[in-house]
Amino acid sequence: MKWLRTLVLFDRGEVISSDDWDTVHTSYVRAISSIDHPAGSGTLTLREKVKKPDGQWARNGVGFLRTRFLEFMRDAEGWHAESDVDLSRDRQQPPIKLYPSLEAYREPITSDFGGFDFMTTAPNGTRIAIEWETGNISSSHRSMNKLAIALSNGIVEVGVLIVPSRKLYEHLTDRIGNIGELSGYLSMWEGLKAVVPRGLLAITVVEHDALTTDPAFPYLKVGSDGRAKEGRTKS
Template structure:
């Protein structure tokens, strides 16, 4: 893993934080693979600075200039934890990169031709076999094209660790097909993960598999795959401070349902 690296950013006025303002932290960008030296491309620097500024624009309460999150708390009755939702962070990021940075969201990448069935082999007959494809890749959170023609896809992690694996797999496959030239996954640090929706994907759990995705770069002719790691600025134990809203689907909804469920009635003892 020693050659995973973070690109150095040139200082620009638009990128500097205002003195005394503390918003969401961009910790680092890991370049998993870079075929074609895209990291030295001015277009990469432009989109990188744009998504870093978009990350650092996220604050809570909105307009405060600071990203403060309520620390997780245990609920003995349900044996669940109260944590912050992730949809708010993703939505604020997308709003800023489109409305403030001026990047145009282009919708979906055409993945139709990537759904071809590979020729496999059955055992023990050794006959050729093509397994039916019964699910699709799904859309990316944000797709745009730079002035120099680089197609960029960005995913902001809102799901569990399985979702993170799917995102990196999907980005790698689309990079290999040259449908995009830059793929970025934004996900929480281990510290931030502790205070977000149950089992949210995070860099700590993903780190043992980075070598695998690095090797997938050998199938890419011209493309860059990166992970950006983000973190809150501050935690509070103030009981009047609200948690970020939790969604109703997936693990978030499951945890919310358990927390809000009424206590089960004790069973009567048999005589």
């Protein structure tokens, strides 16, 4: 699999110049580059999407890529995967106004955010959260918002979202998030830097190495949930 680029949306406190950021970025890019198909080939080759006689599309599933990335981070790169981060319902909400009374109000937090795909701590103590995008575009937004909240509350100092390029997206099912669909929102996330005491928020873009039209070449396994089924019907 190819690493294309890493977009640093903001950097507070010169995290970008730290040894920890260099170490973790080099490591997870190496893990990305290790993802191959077929296994042992050294490159990620995907079967091109094909429209079937029933009008649905044959595409590659996404779970394999996430699973291999996490395995390489843990087993090959030697990172210790930490337990889920607590984004705490008890954190202080900002004061807002009610209308028409205009009185100050704080809305209670009544929902959980869930953990990150990968949490770890770098050698010099920098806490890092990584999200590998395998959901639809709304999932990408939730991941970015979770990372921003963790950064603004000082829970982590580095937040990374890994997403497919537009070219890779075309051959994956589930209508998953991709850099093309996120590009219009980058300025919004960049603007969150003012509330982060120290931290770095980044998006890393990945892509396949090659495509094949060989009908004997296997697609990556597709899930059976509702979104996967829907993705097979989309163009």
